[in-house]
Amino acid sequence: MSETEPPKGGCLCGALRYRIDGPIDHAVHCHCTMCRRWSGAVAVTWFTVPLTQFDVTTGQLAAYKSSDHGERRFCPTCATQVAFWSSKRPDEIDITIGTLDHPEKYPANRHVFAANRLPWLHLDEQLPGYETTSSGTAP
Numbered sequence: 460m461s462e463t464e465p466p467k468g469g470c471l472c473g474a475l476r477y478r479i480d481g482p483i484d485h486a487v488h489c490h491c492t493m494c495r496r497w498s499g500a501v502a503v504t505w506f507t508v509p510l511t512q513f514d515v516t517t518g519q520l521a522a523y524k525s526s527d528h529g530e531r532r533f534c535p536t537c538a539t540q541v542a543f544w545s546s547k548r549p550d551e552i553d554i555t556i557g558t559l560d561h562p563e564k565y566p567a568n569r570h571v572f573a574a575n576r577l578p579w580l581h582l583d584e585q586l587p588g589y590e591t592t593s594s595g596t597a598p
């Protein structure tokens with residue numbers, strides 16, 4: 460997944476823009492009920508990078524504390540859901556792949572919280588599924 464320019468992304472209204480200062484190695488389809496409710500979508504696809512490689516270049520994110528350790532970050536103007544951060548793994552951040560300018564470059568390679576997957580959702584059936592996260596950390 461090499462490219463000449465760093466991956467960039469942003470929110471629907473354009474007030475928030477970010478850049479990823481490193482490679483995007485993997486992405487996951489998350490089927491947990493919190494991501495589903497938060498997004499209103501049937502699943503949320505995320506990629507994870509070191510926190511130091513997530514560079515907000517325009518605007519700023521608002522945060523909603525969604526659990527005792529987790530925080531969901533979004534554009535305060537248009538409410539685009541951009542990021543998830545957890546105090547259980549404070550040096551990383553998860554970013555919604557749909558906010559990238561070119562998400563087509565980064566296919567998901569696993570399902571997490573597959574036990575909560577909607578039975579009628581057919582998506583990347585060939586990928587491995589994990590009952591919770593592949594590292595066992597709750598979202």
Ligand SMILES: [Zn+2]
Pocket residue numbers: 470471472473474475534535536537538539
């Ligand atoms: Zn926005």
Ligand SMILES: [Zn+2]
Pocket residue numbers: 489490491492493494495503572598
């Ligand atoms: Zn989730």
